[in-house]
Amino acid sequence: xxxxxxxxxxxxxxxxxxxxxxxxxxxxxxxxxxxxxxxxxxxxxxxxxxxxxxxxxxxxxxxxxxxxxxxxxxxxxxxxxxxxxxxxxxxxxxxxxxxxxxxxxxxxxxxx
Amino acid sequence: xxxxxxxxxxxxxxxxxxxxxxxxxxxxxxxxxxxxxxxxxxxxxxxxxxxxxxxxxxxxxxxxxxxxxxxxxxxxxxxxxxxxxxxxxxxxxxxxxxxxxxxxxxxxxxxxxxx
Numbered sequence: 001x002x003x004x005x006x007x008x009x010x011x012x013x014x015x016x017x018x019x020x021x022x023x024x025x026x027x028x029x030x031x032x033x034x035x036x037x038x039x040x041x042x043x044x045x046x047x048x049x050x051x052x053x054x055x056x057x058x059x060x061x062x063x064x065x066x067x068x069x070x071x072x073x074x075x076x077x078x079x080x081x082x083x084x085x086x087x088x089x090x091x092x093x094x095x096x097x098x099x100x101x102x103x104x105x106x107x108x109x110x111x112x
Numbered sequence: 113x114x115x116x117x118x119x120x121x122x123x124x125x126x127x128x129x130x131x132x133x134x135x136x137x138x139x140x141x142x143x144x145x146x147x148x149x150x151x152x153x154x155x156x157x158x159x160x161x162x163x164x165x166x167x168x169x170x171x172x173x174x175x176x177x178x179x180x181x182x183x184x185x186x187x188x189x190x191x192x193x194x195x196x197x198x199x200x201x202x203x204x205x206x207x208x209x210x211x212x213x214x215x216x217x218x219x220x221x222x223x224x225x226x227x
Contacts, residue, residue: 032212043116043203043218044155087154091212102147102155 004088009107018075020106022088025069033064033071036087038105044087048073075108083110114138116219118204124225125194133189133222137206144187145216146179147203155203161187162210194226 006022024033032051036044048055050062050071061074075082085105117136125131137144146158157171161181172178176194181187191198201223205216 030212034212034215041220043205043221044216045218046215049213049215101157104154 004090004101004103006086006088006103006106008104009109011109011111012078013111014079015077018078018082018108018110020073020075020086020088020108021070022073023070024088024090027068027090031090033062033068034089034091035060035062035073036089036102038085038087044102047086078108078110080110080112082108084108116204116206116217118202118219118222120222121220122223122225124227127196127226128193130190130192131194131224133191133202133204133224135187135189135204135206135219137185137187137204138217139185141206141208141217142184143207143210143214143216144181145205145207146187146189147205148173148200149203149221150200158189158202160210191224194224196226199224199226 004022004024012018032049034049035047037047038044048057048060048062050064052064052068055062063072085107087102087105089102116138119134123131142163145160147155148158149155159167159169159172159179161167176192179187179189189202201221203218203221205218207214207216
């Protein structure tokens with residue numbers, strides 16, 4: 001199993017860029033790296049997914065180095081509403097199915 | 113269109129009772145997943161369904177837990193003889209398919225409290 005390790009918590013201020021790094025040393029060749037966001041009393045919500053190099057969407061960017069043993073989620077110019085728990089996941093692909101293993105996540109607190 | 117819905121939103125039950133939790137996935141989604149989230153913890157995979165294939169039950173914590181999916185749509189998670197350690201938020205998710213590139217859409221969850 002590809003276990004992920006990420007900081008337990010982070011603090012930032014409105015307007016700053018936030019980078020959350022996740023390590024996944026045992027990532028397998030077919031594994032994708034996926035990030036989810038969870039607000040209190042809600043289910044997680046997909047943010048971004050990537051396999052290698054860089055992926056960008058309207059919400060975030062995901063940077064994955066060549067060895068794929070880590071990845072960094074970048075949130076540009078955070079606001080108070082970005083306060084949430086962020087989960088880094090390495091999707092298990094035995095048989096090709098999408099079985100997500102969630103870790104403890106990173107609690108991001110954005111301050112005024 | 114509507115997202116994933118779950119009912120009830122909250123359930124309080126006495127130890128030893130059976131409970132049923134319901135999940136209505138997004139229409140057309142063939143894959144359906146159940147997770148459990150204990151207070152302050154990450155999500156724990158329980159079971160998934162894909163179309164008419166046999167479900168992957170590898171995450172079910174004990175034989176008191178079972179789930180079914182009727183007609184490839186609605187799913188019910190049943191916990192028999194509930195224990196206090198079963199108290200958690202039970203989350204359901206659905207996706208267009210099992211391929212890892214399909215994102216999972218989560219429902220709001222059912223908060224189960226066993227007294």
